[in-house]
Amino acid sequence: MTSTPRAYLVLATQRSGSTLLVESLRATGVAGEPQEFFQYLPHSGLAPQPREWFADVTDESILSLLDPLDPGTPQTATGDEWAERIRREGSTANGVWGGKLMWNQTPLLLANASSLRNRSSDDLRSAIDDLLGPDVVYVHVYRTDIAAQAVSMWRAVQTRVWRGAAPAEIDERAQYHAGGIAHLHAILSEQERSWRAWFDTAGVEPIEIDYRHLAEDTTGEVGRVLNALGLDPGLAPPPALTRQGNARSIDWIDRYRRDAAREGVTV
Template sequence: MADRPRSYLVLASQRSGSTLLVESLRATGIAGEPQEFFQYLPETGLSPQPRQWFAGVEDESILRLLPPLTPGSPSTETSEQWRERIRREGSSANGVWGGKLMWNQTPLLVDRVAGLPGRSGDGLRSAIVDVLGEEPVFVFVTRPDKVHQAVSFWRAVQTRVWRAPATRTFEDTAQYHAGGIAHLLRILREQEAGWRAWFHAESITPLEVNYRHLAADSSGAVGKVLLELGLDPSVAPHPVLERQADVRSNTWVERFFVDAAEQGLPV
Protein backbone atom coordinates (compact mmCIF):
# COMPACT_ATOMS: atom_id res chain seq x y z
CA MET A 1 0.00 0.00 0.00
CA ALA A 2 1.33 3.41 -0.99
CA ASP A 3 0.40 5.06 2.31
CA ARG A 4 2.47 2.69 4.45
CA PRO A 5 5.77 3.97 5.86
CA ARG A 6 8.89 2.86 4.04
CA SER A 7 10.97 2.95 7.18
CA TYR A 8 11.02 1.55 10.70
CA LEU A 9 12.93 2.40 13.84
CA VAL A 10 13.56 -0.21 16.53
CA LEU A 11 13.44 1.48 19.95
CA ALA A 12 15.06 -0.36 22.83
CA SER A 13 17.60 -0.50 25.64
CA GLN A 14 20.86 -2.42 25.64
CA ARG A 15 20.68 -6.25 25.82
CA SER A 16 16.94 -6.30 25.19
CA GLY A 17 17.09 -8.59 22.15
CA SER A 18 17.00 -5.72 19.66
CA THR A 19 20.11 -6.99 17.85
CA LEU A 20 18.42 -10.32 17.18
CA LEU A 21 15.43 -8.48 15.73
CA VAL A 22 17.35 -6.09 13.46
CA GLU A 23 19.76 -8.75 12.21
CA SER A 24 16.79 -10.97 11.38
CA LEU A 25 15.14 -8.10 9.53
CA ARG A 26 18.37 -7.42 7.65
CA ALA A 27 18.56 -11.08 6.65
CA THR A 28 15.26 -10.80 4.76
CA GLY A 29 16.99 -8.66 2.13
CA ILE A 30 13.90 -6.43 1.84
CA ALA A 31 13.75 -4.69 5.24
CA GLY A 32 16.58 -2.21 5.08
CA GLU A 33 20.09 -2.41 6.44
CA PRO A 34 19.33 -1.56 10.07
CA GLN A 35 22.17 -0.26 12.20
CA GLU A 36 22.54 1.63 15.46
CA PHE A 37 23.22 4.87 13.60
CA PHE A 38 22.67 7.23 16.52
CA GLN A 39 25.08 5.78 19.08
CA TYR A 40 28.25 7.59 18.01
CA LEU A 41 29.55 10.42 20.16
CA PRO A 42 30.57 13.37 17.94
CA GLU A 43 33.64 14.10 20.04
CA THR A 44 35.13 10.60 19.55
CA GLY A 45 33.27 9.08 16.60
CA LEU A 46 32.79 6.03 18.84
CA SER A 47 29.85 4.52 20.67
CA PRO A 48 29.80 4.92 24.49
CA GLN A 49 32.65 2.91 25.95
CA PRO A 50 32.35 0.67 29.02
CA ARG A 51 33.75 3.23 31.44
CA GLN A 52 31.39 5.89 30.12
CA TRP A 53 28.45 3.82 31.32
CA PHE A 54 29.93 4.19 34.80
CA ALA A 55 30.51 7.95 34.84
CA GLY A 56 30.47 9.11 38.44
CA VAL A 57 31.17 5.64 39.85
CA GLU A 58 34.22 5.68 42.11
CA ASP A 59 34.25 2.04 43.22
CA GLU A 60 37.63 0.77 42.00
CA SER A 61 36.50 -2.84 42.34
CA ILE A 62 34.07 -2.08 39.47
CA LEU A 63 36.29 0.20 37.40
CA ARG A 64 39.25 -2.18 37.34
CA LEU A 65 37.10 -4.74 35.52
CA LEU A 66 36.44 -2.34 32.63
CA PRO A 67 38.74 -1.75 29.63
CA PRO A 68 40.46 1.66 29.36
CA LEU A 69 39.03 4.46 27.24
CA THR A 70 40.00 4.80 23.57
CA PRO A 71 40.42 8.42 22.42
CA GLY A 72 38.85 8.09 18.96
CA SER A 73 38.57 10.98 16.47
CA PRO A 74 35.96 13.76 16.32
CA SER A 75 33.34 13.52 13.59
CA THR A 76 33.84 15.94 10.70
CA GLU A 77 30.49 15.32 8.96
CA THR A 78 28.05 18.17 8.62
CA SER A 79 24.50 17.45 9.78
CA GLU A 80 23.36 17.17 6.16
CA GLN A 81 26.17 14.75 5.26
CA TRP A 82 25.32 12.74 8.37
CA ARG A 83 21.65 12.52 7.39
CA GLU A 84 22.46 11.54 3.80
CA ARG A 85 24.80 8.77 4.97
CA ILE A 86 22.23 7.38 7.41
CA ARG A 87 19.51 7.33 4.76
CA ARG A 88 21.83 5.66 2.26
CA GLU A 89 23.42 3.08 4.55
CA GLY A 90 20.14 2.07 6.20
CA SER A 91 18.26 1.33 2.97
CA SER A 92 17.88 -1.94 1.13
CA ALA A 93 17.60 -2.07 -2.67
CA ASN A 94 13.80 -1.74 -2.54
CA GLY A 95 14.03 1.60 -0.70
CA VAL A 96 13.01 0.37 2.75
CA TRP A 97 15.04 1.90 5.60
CA GLY A 98 15.73 0.39 9.00
CA GLY A 99 17.54 1.56 12.12
CA LYS A 100 17.79 1.22 15.87
CA LEU A 101 17.68 3.84 18.62
CA MET A 102 18.35 3.47 22.35
CA TRP A 103 16.89 5.89 24.88
CA ASN A 104 20.34 7.10 25.98
CA GLN A 105 21.04 8.06 22.35
CA THR A 106 18.05 10.36 21.97
CA PRO A 107 19.88 13.53 23.16
CA LEU A 108 22.63 12.84 20.62
CA LEU A 109 20.06 12.55 17.85
CA VAL A 110 18.25 15.74 18.84
CA ASP A 111 21.52 17.69 19.11
CA ARG A 112 22.80 16.48 15.74
CA VAL A 113 19.56 17.23 13.93
CA ALA A 114 19.63 20.80 15.24
CA GLY A 115 22.12 21.59 12.46
CA LEU A 116 19.70 20.65 9.67
CA PRO A 117 17.89 23.39 7.71
CA GLY A 118 14.10 23.59 7.62
CA ARG A 119 13.44 21.80 10.89
CA SER A 120 9.87 20.63 11.50
CA GLY A 121 10.16 21.05 15.28
CA ASP A 122 12.50 20.79 18.25
CA GLY A 123 11.58 17.50 19.94
CA LEU A 124 12.59 13.89 19.45
CA ARG A 125 9.66 13.00 17.22
CA SER A 126 10.45 15.88 14.87
CA ALA A 127 14.13 14.92 14.90
CA ILE A 128 13.29 11.41 13.73
CA VAL A 129 11.03 12.70 10.96
CA ASP A 130 13.61 15.25 9.84
CA VAL A 131 16.25 12.52 9.48
CA LEU A 132 14.05 9.97 7.72
CA GLY A 133 11.71 12.25 5.78
CA GLU A 134 8.65 10.51 7.26
CA GLU A 135 7.38 9.07 10.49
CA PRO A 136 8.58 5.46 10.61
CA VAL A 137 6.97 2.39 12.07
CA PHE A 138 8.03 2.44 15.72
CA VAL A 139 9.00 -1.00 17.02
CA PHE A 140 9.57 -1.20 20.78
CA VAL A 141 11.62 -4.13 22.06
CA THR A 142 11.24 -4.71 25.78
CA ARG A 143 12.75 -7.27 28.14
CA PRO A 144 10.60 -7.61 31.29
CA ASP A 145 13.28 -9.48 33.26
CA LYS A 146 15.56 -6.51 33.90
CA VAL A 147 17.97 -8.40 36.17
CA HIS A 148 18.79 -10.89 33.41
CA GLN A 149 19.16 -7.92 31.06
CA ALA A 150 21.52 -6.13 33.46
CA VAL A 151 23.64 -9.28 33.91
CA SER A 152 23.93 -9.57 30.13
CA PHE A 153 24.86 -5.87 29.93
CA TRP A 154 27.51 -6.26 32.65
CA ARG A 155 29.11 -9.18 30.83
CA ALA A 156 29.08 -7.27 27.54
CA VAL A 157 30.74 -4.11 28.88
CA GLN A 158 33.59 -6.21 30.23
CA THR A 159 34.13 -8.35 27.13
CA ARG A 160 32.96 -5.83 24.51
CA VAL A 161 31.18 -8.72 22.81
CA TRP A 162 27.68 -7.51 21.97
CA ARG A 163 26.46 -10.37 19.83
CA ALA A 164 27.14 -14.09 19.81
CA PRO A 165 28.53 -15.61 16.60
CA ALA A 166 27.42 -19.04 15.49
CA THR A 167 30.64 -20.41 16.99
CA ARG A 168 32.07 -18.78 20.11
CA THR A 169 35.64 -17.75 19.36
CA PHE A 170 36.32 -15.42 22.29
CA GLU A 171 37.36 -16.00 25.87
CA ASP A 172 34.75 -14.69 28.28
CA THR A 173 36.79 -13.23 31.13
CA ALA A 174 33.93 -11.26 32.67
CA GLN A 175 33.70 -11.30 36.44
CA TYR A 176 30.64 -11.07 38.66
CA HIS A 177 30.12 -7.85 40.61
CA ALA A 178 26.82 -7.05 42.32
CA GLY A 179 27.53 -3.31 42.31
CA GLY A 180 28.26 -3.26 38.59
CA ILE A 181 25.06 -5.14 37.83
CA ALA A 182 23.01 -2.89 40.13
CA HIS A 183 24.35 0.24 38.41
CA LEU A 184 23.36 -1.02 34.96
CA LEU A 185 20.02 -2.27 36.26
CA ARG A 186 19.15 1.27 37.33
CA ILE A 187 20.12 2.60 33.88
CA LEU A 188 18.00 0.00 32.10
CA ARG A 189 14.96 0.77 34.26
CA GLU A 190 15.39 4.49 33.54
CA GLN A 191 15.60 3.83 29.80
CA GLU A 192 12.43 1.74 29.80
CA ALA A 193 10.62 4.43 31.78
CA GLY A 194 11.91 7.08 29.37
CA TRP A 195 10.52 5.30 26.32
CA ARG A 196 7.16 4.64 27.93
CA ALA A 197 6.81 8.24 29.08
CA TRP A 198 7.62 9.43 25.55
CA PHE A 199 5.05 7.11 24.00
CA HIS A 200 2.44 8.43 26.43
CA ALA A 201 3.35 12.09 25.88
CA GLU A 202 3.28 11.69 22.09
CA SER A 203 0.23 9.38 21.97
CA ILE A 204 2.32 6.77 20.15
CA THR A 205 1.35 3.11 20.21
CA PRO A 206 4.43 1.23 18.99
CA LEU A 207 4.53 -2.30 17.70
CA GLU A 208 5.75 -3.93 20.91
CA VAL A 209 8.03 -6.97 20.81
CA ASN A 210 8.57 -8.86 24.06
CA TYR A 211 12.02 -10.42 24.46
CA ARG A 212 10.55 -13.73 25.56
CA HIS A 213 8.43 -13.97 22.43
CA LEU A 214 11.31 -12.82 20.25
CA ALA A 215 13.67 -15.43 21.68
CA ALA A 216 11.07 -18.17 21.27
CA ASP A 217 9.89 -17.18 17.77
CA SER A 218 12.07 -14.59 16.07
CA SER A 219 10.51 -15.39 12.69
CA GLY A 220 7.08 -14.51 14.02
CA ALA A 221 8.32 -11.19 15.42
CA VAL A 222 10.02 -10.31 12.13
CA GLY A 223 6.85 -11.20 10.24
CA LYS A 224 4.85 -8.68 12.27
CA VAL A 225 7.27 -5.89 11.40
CA LEU A 226 7.20 -6.86 7.73
CA LEU A 227 3.40 -6.74 7.72
CA GLU A 228 3.48 -3.20 9.16
CA LEU A 229 5.66 -2.22 6.21
CA GLY A 230 3.41 -3.93 3.69
CA LEU A 231 6.05 -6.59 3.00
CA ASP A 232 5.77 -10.36 2.69
CA PRO A 233 6.03 -11.93 6.18
CA SER A 234 6.87 -15.34 4.71
CA VAL A 235 10.47 -14.19 4.05
CA ALA A 236 11.19 -13.97 7.79
CA PRO A 237 14.29 -16.12 8.37
CA HIS A 238 15.10 -18.69 11.00
CA PRO A 239 17.09 -17.31 13.99
CA VAL A 240 20.31 -15.68 12.74
CA LEU A 241 22.09 -15.21 16.08
CA GLU A 242 22.87 -17.49 18.99
CA ARG A 243 21.50 -16.49 22.39
CA GLN A 244 24.26 -15.34 24.72
CA ALA A 245 22.41 -16.20 27.93
CA ASP A 246 23.81 -19.39 29.47
CA VAL A 247 24.22 -21.23 32.75
CA ARG A 248 26.73 -18.63 33.90
CA SER A 249 24.25 -15.81 33.37
CA ASN A 250 21.55 -17.70 35.26
CA THR A 251 23.93 -18.35 38.13
CA TRP A 252 24.84 -14.66 38.31
CA VAL A 253 21.16 -13.69 38.34
CA GLU A 254 20.49 -15.98 41.29
CA ARG A 255 23.58 -14.72 43.08
CA PHE A 256 22.58 -11.10 42.47
CA PHE A 257 19.18 -11.55 44.11
CA VAL A 258 20.91 -12.94 47.21
CA ASP A 259 23.53 -10.18 47.28
CA ALA A 260 20.96 -7.47 46.62
CA ALA A 261 18.91 -8.61 49.59
CA GLU A 262 21.98 -8.66 51.84
CA GLN A 263 23.43 -5.35 50.61
CA GLY A 264 20.17 -3.45 50.20
CA LEU A 265 20.57 -3.05 46.43
CA PRO A 266 17.42 -2.25 44.40
CA VAL A 267 16.10 -5.01 42.16
Protein backbone atom coordinates in the same frame (compact mmCIF):
# COMPACT_ATOMS: atom_id res chain seq x y z
CA MET B 1 -4.85 6.43 -0.06
CA THR B 2 -2.37 5.87 2.77
CA SER B 3 1.16 5.22 1.54
CA THR B 4 3.05 2.11 2.64
CA PRO B 5 5.61 2.95 5.35
CA ARG B 6 9.14 2.84 4.02
CA ALA B 7 11.03 3.23 7.29
CA TYR B 8 11.04 1.59 10.70
CA LEU B 9 12.90 2.43 13.88
CA VAL B 10 13.49 -0.10 16.65
CA LEU B 11 13.35 1.59 20.05
CA ALA B 12 15.01 -0.31 22.87
CA THR B 13 17.48 -0.48 25.72
CA GLN B 14 20.78 -2.35 25.62
CA ARG B 15 20.61 -6.17 25.89
CA SER B 16 16.86 -6.30 25.27
CA GLY B 17 16.99 -8.52 22.17
CA SER B 18 16.93 -5.64 19.68
CA THR B 19 20.03 -6.89 17.87
CA LEU B 20 18.42 -10.29 17.30
CA LEU B 21 15.42 -8.52 15.80
CA VAL B 22 17.28 -6.15 13.50
CA GLU B 23 19.79 -8.75 12.29
CA SER B 24 16.92 -11.09 11.45
CA LEU B 25 15.19 -8.26 9.58
CA ARG B 26 18.42 -7.49 7.75
CA ALA B 27 18.68 -11.14 6.71
CA THR B 28 15.48 -10.80 4.65
CA GLY B 29 17.33 -8.59 2.16
CA VAL B 30 14.29 -6.33 1.78
CA ALA B 31 13.87 -4.73 5.23
CA GLY B 32 16.59 -2.11 5.20
CA GLU B 33 20.13 -2.30 6.58
CA PRO B 34 19.28 -1.59 10.24
CA GLN B 35 22.17 -0.31 12.30
CA GLU B 36 22.60 1.60 15.55
CA PHE B 37 23.24 4.84 13.65
CA PHE B 38 22.75 7.18 16.60
CA GLN B 39 25.26 5.78 19.09
CA TYR B 40 28.43 7.60 18.00
CA LEU B 41 29.74 10.22 20.41
CA PRO B 42 30.94 13.49 18.83
CA HIS B 43 34.15 13.70 20.90
CA SER B 44 35.39 10.26 19.79
CA GLY B 45 33.33 9.10 16.82
CA LEU B 46 32.87 5.85 18.79
CA ALA B 47 29.97 4.19 20.56
CA PRO B 48 30.04 4.56 24.36
CA GLN B 49 32.97 2.57 25.68
CA PRO B 50 32.73 0.36 28.79
CA ARG B 51 34.07 2.99 31.19
CA GLU B 52 31.74 5.64 29.76
CA TRP B 53 28.80 3.65 31.15
CA PHE B 54 30.45 4.13 34.55
CA ALA B 55 31.50 7.77 34.23
CA ASP B 56 30.20 8.69 37.69
CA VAL B 57 31.57 5.56 39.41
CA THR B 58 34.71 5.77 41.57
CA ASP B 59 34.80 2.16 42.82
CA GLU B 60 38.09 0.85 41.50
CA SER B 61 36.96 -2.77 41.94
CA ILE B 62 34.46 -2.05 39.14
CA LEU B 63 36.61 0.18 36.96
CA SER B 64 39.55 -2.26 37.04
CA LEU B 65 37.41 -4.81 35.19
CA LEU B 66 36.81 -2.44 32.24
CA ASP B 67 39.08 -1.60 29.31
CA PRO B 68 40.74 1.85 29.29
CA LEU B 69 39.26 4.54 27.06
CA ASP B 70 40.24 4.93 23.40
CA PRO B 71 40.32 8.65 22.45
CA GLY B 72 38.98 7.91 18.96
CA THR B 73 38.58 10.66 16.35
CA PRO B 74 36.11 13.54 16.78
CA GLN B 75 33.20 13.70 14.34
CA THR B 76 33.26 16.54 11.82
CA ALA B 77 30.27 15.82 9.54
CA THR B 78 27.60 18.49 9.13
CA GLY B 79 24.01 17.71 10.02
CA ASP B 80 23.06 17.27 6.38
CA GLU B 81 26.04 15.01 5.71
CA TRP B 82 25.09 12.96 8.77
CA ALA B 83 21.49 12.63 7.56
CA GLU B 84 22.45 11.73 3.99
CA ARG B 85 24.79 8.96 5.18
CA ILE B 86 22.19 7.48 7.53
CA ARG B 87 19.46 7.50 4.89
CA ARG B 88 21.78 5.87 2.37
CA GLU B 89 23.39 3.25 4.59
CA GLY B 90 20.13 2.18 6.24
CA SER B 91 18.25 1.42 3.01
CA THR B 92 17.88 -1.65 0.84
CA ALA B 93 17.42 -1.38 -2.93
CA ASN B 94 13.61 -1.39 -2.57
CA GLY B 95 13.76 1.87 -0.59
CA VAL B 96 12.98 0.44 2.86
CA TRP B 97 15.05 1.98 5.66
CA GLY B 98 15.75 0.39 9.05
CA GLY B 99 17.53 1.53 12.18
CA LYS B 100 17.75 1.22 15.95
CA LEU B 101 17.66 3.87 18.67
CA MET B 102 18.41 3.50 22.39
CA TRP B 103 17.09 6.06 24.87
CA ASN B 104 20.60 7.18 25.88
CA GLN B 105 21.23 8.02 22.20
CA THR B 106 18.30 10.43 21.86
CA PRO B 107 20.38 13.49 22.89
CA LEU B 108 22.88 12.62 20.14
CA LEU B 109 20.09 12.35 17.56
CA LEU B 110 18.65 15.69 18.66
CA ALA B 111 22.04 17.40 18.56
CA ASN B 112 22.79 16.20 15.03
CA ALA B 113 19.28 16.96 13.79
CA SER B 114 19.41 20.50 15.19
CA SER B 115 21.61 21.61 12.29
CA LEU B 116 19.45 20.10 9.55
CA ARG B 117 18.08 22.58 7.05
CA ASN B 118 14.33 23.17 7.33
CA ARG B 119 14.14 21.65 10.81
CA SER B 120 10.43 21.59 11.70
CA SER B 121 10.72 21.73 15.51
CA ASP B 122 13.12 20.88 18.32
CA ASP B 123 11.51 17.76 19.86
CA LEU B 124 12.45 14.11 19.33
CA ARG B 125 9.41 13.14 17.27
CA SER B 126 10.00 15.93 14.79
CA ALA B 127 13.72 15.11 14.59
CA ILE B 128 12.84 11.54 13.56
CA ASP B 129 10.21 12.79 11.09
CA ASP B 130 12.63 15.32 9.59
CA LEU B 131 15.25 12.61 9.14
CA LEU B 132 13.10 9.67 8.00
CA GLY B 133 9.70 11.03 6.98
CA PRO B 134 6.35 11.13 8.78
CA ASP B 135 5.27 7.48 8.35
CA VAL B 136 7.89 5.69 10.43
CA VAL B 137 6.91 2.34 11.92
CA TYR B 138 8.04 2.28 15.55
CA VAL B 139 8.98 -1.05 17.10
CA HIS B 140 9.55 -1.23 20.87
CA VAL B 141 11.64 -4.17 22.08
CA TYR B 142 11.70 -4.58 25.85
CA ARG B 143 12.75 -7.04 28.52
CA THR B 144 10.63 -7.43 31.64
CA ASP B 145 13.45 -9.08 33.62
CA ILE B 146 15.78 -6.10 33.89
CA ALA B 147 17.98 -7.91 36.43
CA ALA B 148 18.80 -10.51 33.77
CA GLN B 149 19.25 -7.71 31.23
CA ALA B 150 21.73 -5.92 33.51
CA VAL B 151 23.71 -9.14 34.02
CA SER B 152 23.87 -9.57 30.25
CA MET B 153 25.11 -6.00 29.82
CA TRP B 154 27.70 -6.37 32.61
CA ARG B 155 29.16 -9.38 30.79
CA ALA B 156 29.10 -7.48 27.49
CA VAL B 157 30.90 -4.38 28.78
CA GLN B 158 33.68 -6.63 30.07
CA THR B 159 33.99 -8.89 27.01
CA ARG B 160 33.01 -6.21 24.46
CA VAL B 161 31.07 -8.90 22.61
CA TRP B 162 27.67 -7.39 21.84
CA ARG B 163 26.15 -9.95 19.49
CA GLY B 164 26.11 -13.72 19.52
CA ALA B 165 27.99 -15.80 22.05
CA ALA B 166 31.44 -14.71 23.23
CA PRO B 167 34.25 -17.24 22.73
CA ALA B 168 34.81 -19.18 25.95
CA GLU B 169 38.29 -17.79 26.55
CA ILE B 170 36.94 -14.22 26.34
CA ASP B 171 33.80 -14.85 28.39
CA GLU B 172 35.84 -16.47 31.16
CA ARG B 173 37.69 -13.18 31.73
CA ALA B 174 34.43 -11.49 32.76
CA GLN B 175 33.96 -11.36 36.54
CA TYR B 176 30.83 -11.10 38.64
CA HIS B 177 30.38 -7.81 40.50
CA ALA B 178 27.08 -6.94 42.19
CA GLY B 179 27.88 -3.21 42.19
CA GLY B 180 28.62 -3.17 38.47
CA ILE B 181 25.39 -4.99 37.71
CA ALA B 182 23.36 -2.75 40.03
CA HIS B 183 24.72 0.37 38.31
CA LEU B 184 23.62 -0.92 34.90
CA HIS B 185 20.29 -2.12 36.32
CA ALA B 186 19.50 1.45 37.39
CA ILE B 187 20.45 2.85 33.96
CA LEU B 188 18.39 0.29 32.04
CA SER B 189 15.36 0.76 34.30
CA GLU B 190 15.44 4.53 33.83
CA GLN B 191 15.84 4.20 30.06
CA GLU B 192 12.80 1.92 29.83
CA ARG B 193 10.71 4.32 31.96
CA SER B 194 11.80 7.16 29.68
CA TRP B 195 10.71 5.33 26.52
CA ARG B 196 7.28 4.59 27.94
CA ALA B 197 6.83 8.18 29.10
CA TRP B 198 7.81 9.41 25.63
CA PHE B 199 5.30 7.12 23.93
CA ASP B 200 2.58 8.79 26.00
CA THR B 201 3.69 12.39 25.46
CA ALA B 202 4.55 11.98 21.75
CA GLY B 203 1.45 9.96 20.90
CA VAL B 204 3.52 7.03 19.62
CA GLU B 205 1.93 3.56 19.54
CA PRO B 206 4.75 1.18 18.66
CA ILE B 207 4.64 -2.47 17.77
CA GLU B 208 5.44 -4.06 21.15
CA ILE B 209 7.85 -7.00 21.19
CA ASP B 210 8.66 -8.76 24.47
CA TYR B 211 12.14 -10.29 24.64
CA ARG B 212 10.69 -13.64 25.75
CA HIS B 213 8.39 -13.87 22.73
CA LEU B 214 11.18 -12.75 20.42
CA ALA B 215 13.51 -15.45 21.76
CA GLU B 216 10.81 -18.13 21.50
CA ASP B 217 9.46 -17.15 18.07
CA THR B 218 11.92 -14.88 16.29
CA THR B 219 10.47 -15.68 12.87
CA GLY B 220 6.95 -14.80 13.96
CA GLU B 221 7.98 -11.48 15.55
CA VAL B 222 10.02 -10.51 12.48
CA GLY B 223 6.97 -11.35 10.37
CA ARG B 224 4.88 -8.85 12.37
CA VAL B 225 7.30 -6.06 11.50
CA LEU B 226 7.45 -7.08 7.84
CA ASN B 227 3.65 -7.06 7.67
CA ALA B 228 3.55 -3.52 9.13
CA LEU B 229 5.94 -2.42 6.38
CA GLY B 230 3.74 -3.93 3.66
CA LEU B 231 6.26 -6.70 3.06
CA ASP B 232 5.68 -10.46 2.89
CA PRO B 233 5.81 -11.95 6.43
CA GLY B 234 6.79 -15.23 4.80
CA LEU B 235 10.22 -13.73 4.15
CA ALA B 236 11.01 -13.85 7.90
CA PRO B 237 14.08 -16.07 8.34
CA PRO B 238 15.19 -18.29 11.22
CA PRO B 239 16.99 -16.38 14.03
CA ALA B 240 20.06 -14.61 12.66
CA LEU B 241 22.04 -14.84 15.93
CA THR B 242 22.73 -17.48 18.56
CA ARG B 243 21.66 -16.82 22.14
CA GLN B 244 24.41 -15.33 24.32
CA GLY B 245 23.06 -16.41 27.71
CA ASN B 246 24.24 -19.66 29.28
CA ALA B 247 24.51 -21.42 32.64
CA ARG B 248 26.92 -18.75 33.82
CA SER B 249 24.29 -16.10 33.12
CA ILE B 250 21.72 -17.97 35.20
CA ASP B 251 24.19 -18.33 38.06
CA TRP B 252 25.01 -14.60 38.02
CA ILE B 253 21.34 -13.61 37.89
CA ASP B 254 20.54 -15.79 40.92
CA ARG B 255 23.61 -14.47 42.75
CA TYR B 256 22.69 -10.86 42.00
CA ARG B 257 19.15 -11.38 43.29
CA ARG B 258 20.51 -12.90 46.52
CA ASP B 259 23.00 -10.06 46.96
CA ALA B 260 20.29 -7.47 46.36
CA ALA B 261 17.95 -9.20 48.82
CA ARG B 262 20.62 -9.05 51.51
CA GLU B 263 20.70 -5.28 50.94
CA GLY B 264 16.92 -5.12 51.20
CA VAL B 265 16.50 -4.36 47.48
CA THR B 266 13.96 -6.13 45.27
CA VAL B 267 15.16 -6.68 41.69
